[in-house]
Amino acid sequence: xxxxxxxxxxxxxxxxxxxxxxxxxxxxxxxxxxxxxxxxxxxxxxxxxxxxxxxxxxxxxxxxxxxxxxxxxxxxxxxxxxxxxxxxxxxxxxxxxxxxxxxxxxxxxxxxxxxxxxxxxxxxxxxxxxxxxxxxxxxxxxxxxxxxxxxxxxxxxxxxxxxxxxxxxxxxxxxxxxxxxxxxxxxxxxxxxxxxxxxxxxxxxxxxxxxxxxxxxxxxxxxxxxxxxxxxxxxxxxxxxxxxxxxxxxxxxxxxxxxxxxxxxxxxxxxxxxxxxxxxxxxxxxxxxxxxxxxxxxxxxxxxxxxxxxxxxxxxxxxxxxxxxxxxxxxxxxxxxxxxxxxxxxxxxxxxxxxxxxxxxxxxxxxx
Numbered sequence: 001x002x003x004x005x006x007x008x009x010x011x012x013x014x015x016x017x018x019x020x021x022x023x024x025x026x027x028x029x030x031x032x033x034x035x036x037x038x039x040x041x042x043x044x045x046x047x048x049x050x051x052x053x054x055x056x057x058x059x060x061x062x063x064x065x066x067x068x069x070x071x072x073x074x075x076x077x078x079x080x081x082x083x084x085x086x087x088x089x090x091x092x093x094x095x096x097x098x099x100x101x102x103x104x105x106x107x108x109x110x111x112x113x114x115x116x117x118x119x120x121x122x123x124x125x126x127x128x129x130x131x132x133x134x135x136x137x138x139x140x141x142x143x144x145x146x147x148x149x150x151x152x153x154x155x156x157x158x159x160x161x162x163x164x165x166x167x168x169x170x171x172x173x174x175x176x177x178x179x180x181x182x183x184x185x186x187x188x189x190x191x192x193x194x195x196x197x198x199x200x201x202x203x204x205x206x207x208x209x210x211x212x213x214x215x216x217x218x219x220x221x222x223x224x225x226x227x228x229x230x231x232x233x234x235x236x237x238x239x240x241x242x243x244x245x246x247x248x249x250x251x252x253x254x255x256x257x258x259x260x261x262x263x264x265x266x267x268x269x270x271x272x273x274x275x276x277x278x279x280x281x282x283x284x285x286x287x288x289x290x291x292x293x294x295x296x297x298x299x300x301x302x303x304x305x306x307x308x309x310x311x312x313x314x315x316x317x318x319x320x321x322x323x324x325x326x327x328x329x330x331x332x333x334x335x336x337x338x339x340x341x342x343x344x345x346x347x348x349x350x351x352x353x354x355x356x357x358x359x360x361x362x363x364x365x366x367x368x
Contacts, residue, residue, distance in 0.1 A: 054364075
């Protein structure tokens with residue numbers, strides 16, 4: 001989670017002061033992890049149509065920014081997508097459901113990006129069975145551009161408080177083509193309570209919180225070295241690291257000031273939410289999860305096109321024992337009998353946020 005200037009000033013108001021000097025000003029002005037953001041600048045600069053599409057696909061949203069994809073080029077016109085099984089969330093996503101949704105996001109963004117270059121993509125899912133490749137993709141000429149392609153570079157998961165204004169009813173109705181949208185006060189208040197309580201379960205359960213903390217990257221150097229996981233960077237956050245307010249140990253200690261301030265920040269963010277979206281499926285097989293990811297990606301791009309912000313808050317959908325009551329509540333709120341709630345997100349008007357770090361495409365190619 002990126003800390004804004006507003007949040008940082010709140011921490012300063014609580015007793016933390018970062019000294020101003022010429023050297024500290026230079027430090028603060030050079031905290032952008034340029035290396036980790038390079039894949040965004042290289043997107044679309046490849047001659048091979050498959051690599052070009054992949055360079056956009058790797059910018060897709062995915063759980064904890066694990067980027068759990070590996071790709072093998074196949075002949076001159078195809079590729080195979082694999083799940084990098086070293087990249088899992090065994091505590092909060094023990095069945096790899098959320099990871100599979102992320103792979104669906106990757107595939108859909110690849111297909112959309114390919115269409116912008118006039119390339120069609122035929123997908124075959126799990127061609128060698130459930131333990132093999134996730135998908136085989138065959139590229140061909142002649143596709144019409146998908147209008148959502150122009151919003152790939154502007155898409156973000158906005159982990160900030162949203163503006164205090166309602167989502168326009170016409171926009172909400174249009175988004176119903178992608179997911180269920182909740183804007184009425186009664187539903188919004190119920191979902192706020194659910195998402196807050198579910199987040200607290202994850203935060204106060206040591207092993208699930210540790211899974212997130214282990215994936216936190218503190219500061220520019222760590223983010224550039226490991227451009228995945230949860231990036232905690234930028235000039236103000238790094239100032240807090242310098243004075244010892246923000247560190248990994250405190251994030252696992254519920255009694256620490258750093259932990260309590262994090263709880264307060266997250267609470268304010270969740271409360272500043274005027275609407276929600278929920279995405280359900282009729283089943284919960286791998287194919288359903290892939291399809292949910294493809295729909296979630298299109299929803300992300302459509303909200304970007306509308307000037308709206310979207311932020312997944314799916315803790316209540318996680319499948320471990322401590323979360324079971326909230327999982328049941330989510331399905332009671334959002335799903336018909338037999339359905340599975342695959343994604344839940346905050347919807348509103350939010351600020352522009354920085355690009356999320358990514359591994360270079362070359363590191364994701366098998367035999368590269």
